[in-house]
Amino acid sequence: xxxxxxxxxxxxxxxxxxxxxxxxxxxxxxxxxxxxxxxxxxxxxxxxxxxxxxxxxxxxxxxxxxxxxxxxxxxxxxxxxxxxxxxxxxxxxxxxxxxxxxxxxxxxxxxxxxxxxxxxxxxxxxx
Amino acid sequence: xxxxxxxxxxxxxxxxxxxxxxxxxxxxxxxxxxxxxxxxxxxxxxxxxxxxxxxxxxxxxxxxxxxxxxxxxxxxxxxxxxxxxxxxxxxxxxxxxxxxxxxxxxxxxxxxxxxxxxxxxxxxxxxxxxxxxxxxxxxxxxxxxxxxxxxxxxxxxxxxxxxxxxxxxxxxxxxxxxxxxxxxxxxxxxxxxxxxxxxxxxxxxxxxxxxxxxxxxxxxxxxxxxxxxxxxxxxxxxxxxxxxxxxxxxxxxxxxxxxxxxxxxx
Numbered sequence: 001x002x003x004x005x006x007x008x009x010x011x012x013x014x015x016x017x018x019x020x021x022x023x024x025x026x027x028x029x030x031x032x033x034x035x036x037x038x039x040x041x042x043x044x045x046x047x048x049x050x051x052x053x054x055x056x057x058x059x060x061x062x063x064x065x066x067x068x069x070x071x072x073x074x075x076x077x078x079x080x081x082x083x084x085x086x087x088x089x090x091x092x093x094x095x096x097x098x099x100x101x102x103x104x105x106x107x108x109x110x111x112x113x114x115x116x117x118x119x120x121x122x123x124x125x126x127x
Numbered sequence: 128x129x130x131x132x133x134x135x136x137x138x139x140x141x142x143x144x145x146x147x148x149x150x151x152x153x154x155x156x157x158x159x160x161x162x163x164x165x166x167x168x169x170x171x172x173x174x175x176x177x178x179x180x181x182x183x184x185x186x187x188x189x190x191x192x193x194x195x196x197x198x199x200x201x202x203x204x205x206x207x208x209x210x211x212x213x214x215x216x217x218x219x220x221x222x223x224x225x226x227x228x229x230x231x232x233x234x235x236x237x238x239x240x241x242x243x244x245x246x247x248x249x250x251x252x253x254x255x256x257x258x259x260x261x262x263x264x265x266x267x268x269x270x271x272x273x274x275x276x277x278x279x280x281x282x283x284x285x286x287x288x289x290x291x292x293x294x295x296x297x298x299x300x301x302x303x304x305x306x307x308x309x310x311x312x313x314x315x316x317x318x319x320x321x322x323x324x325x326x327x328x329x330x331x332x333x334x335x336x337x338x339x340x341x342x343x344x345x346x347x348x349x350x351x352x353x354x355x356x357x358x359x360x361x362x363x364x365x366x367x368x369x370x371x372x373x374x375x376x377x378x379x380x381x382x383x384x385x386x387x388x389x390x391x392x393x
Binding site: 013014031032062063067068069071072079081082085086089108113117120125 | 136137138141142143169171172173174175176177178179180183205207279280283284285286294319320322323324325326327328329332336356357358360361364365
C-alpha cells in the first residue's frame with residue numbers, strides 16, 4: 001500500500017477528519033445513500049484509519065452528486081464531500097483510470113440533455 | 128448606472144436559450160445593462176474543491192477578472208456557473224496559497240484576489256432592482272398561480288461561499304414569485320438535489336431523485352415549478368415521470384413584464 005495516500009487525501013481535501021464525532025448526519029442527508037457501498041461518514045472514518053485504497057476502488061466515489069448537503073449540514077464542519085472528491089481524484093488521476101471517456105458520450109445523448117451535464121460529468125469523472 | 132458584466136455560460140448558448148434571452152430582455156426592461164465579456168470560457172460545470180486543483184479553477188478566475196477589469200459587478204444566471212464562480216471567488220479570497228498559485232499561472236496585469244462582487248440574477252433582482260420595485264413594473268401578474276420554487280443544491284450550498292440566503296429556509300425565490308403576482312408553494316424537497324449529472328451514467332438514480340422532488344411539490348399543490356438551472360430543468364422534466372410544468376424563472380419574469388408572446392395559459 002502507498003503509505004503516502006492518506007497524507008495526499010488529507011492535503012488535497014483540506015479536511016481535518018479528527019473533527020468528526022460520528023453522528024452520521026452527513027450520510028443521513030446524502031441523496032446517494034442507497035447507491036453507495038461506503039457512505040460519507042465511512043469515507044471520513046476510513047481516511048482517518050488510512051484505508052484509502054478500499055475507497056479508491058469503490059464505485060461509491062462516482063455516486064457523490066456534489067450537492068454539498070453533507071458539507072452544509074455537518075455540525076462539526078468536517079465537509080465530507082471534500083474527502084470523497086480527494087479520493088476520487090486519487091483514483092482518476094492515475095493513468096488509464098478515467099471513469100468517463102469521450103467515445104462513450106454519443107450514446108448517452110438525447111436531444112434535451114444540456115451541455116452542463118456533459119461538462120460536469122467530465123469534470124467529476126475524468127482527468 | 129446599473130451596468131453588470133454578464134456571464135451566460137455554455138448551456139445558455141445552446142439548450143437553455145430561454146434562460147438567457149428572457150434574462151436579457153427582462154434586464155433591459157428593468158433598466159439594467161448587461162455586457163458580455165469577450166472570449167469567455169465555460170466554467171467547468173462543477174467546482175473542484177481539492178486544494179491541489181488549480182487548472183480547473185482558472186476559467187472562473189478569468190471571468191471574475193474580466194468583470195474586475197471592466198469595473199463592474201458580475202451577474203450569472205445558470206445555477207452551476209454561479210456556484211463555480213462563487214466558490215472560486217470565495218477560495219481565492221480566503222486561501223492565499225491557491226490565490227498565489229492561480230496568479231502565478233495566469234500572469235494577469237494585476238493579481239486577482241477576489242475583488243469582484245458576484246450576483247446571481249435573482250440576487251440582482253432582490254438587491255439592485257428590489258422586489259417591491261419589480262412588483263410595480265409587472266403588467267401581467269401570475270394571479271392565482273401556485274408556483275413551487277426549486278432551488279436545488281447549487282444556488283444555496285456551500286452556504287458560506289454562496290451566501291445567497293438561508294440554506295435551509297430560503298425565501299429569495301418565493302419573494303420573486305410574490306413580486307410577479309404568484310403564490311409561492313413551500314415543499315420539503317425544494318433544496319434537495321435533483322440527481323444532477325448522475326443522469327449520464329445512472330438514469331435510475333436521477334429518476335428517483337427528480338421524482339421525489341416533483342412528488343413533494345405536487346403534494347403541496349404546485350401548478351408549476353421554476354428553476355435557474357438547465358440540468359435541474361432537464362431532470363425534473365425528463366427523468367421525474369411527472370407532467371407538472373417546469374420553467375426557467377426568467378421566462379416567468381419576462382412574461383410578467385409583458386415581454387413574452389401571450390401564452391400564459393399553463
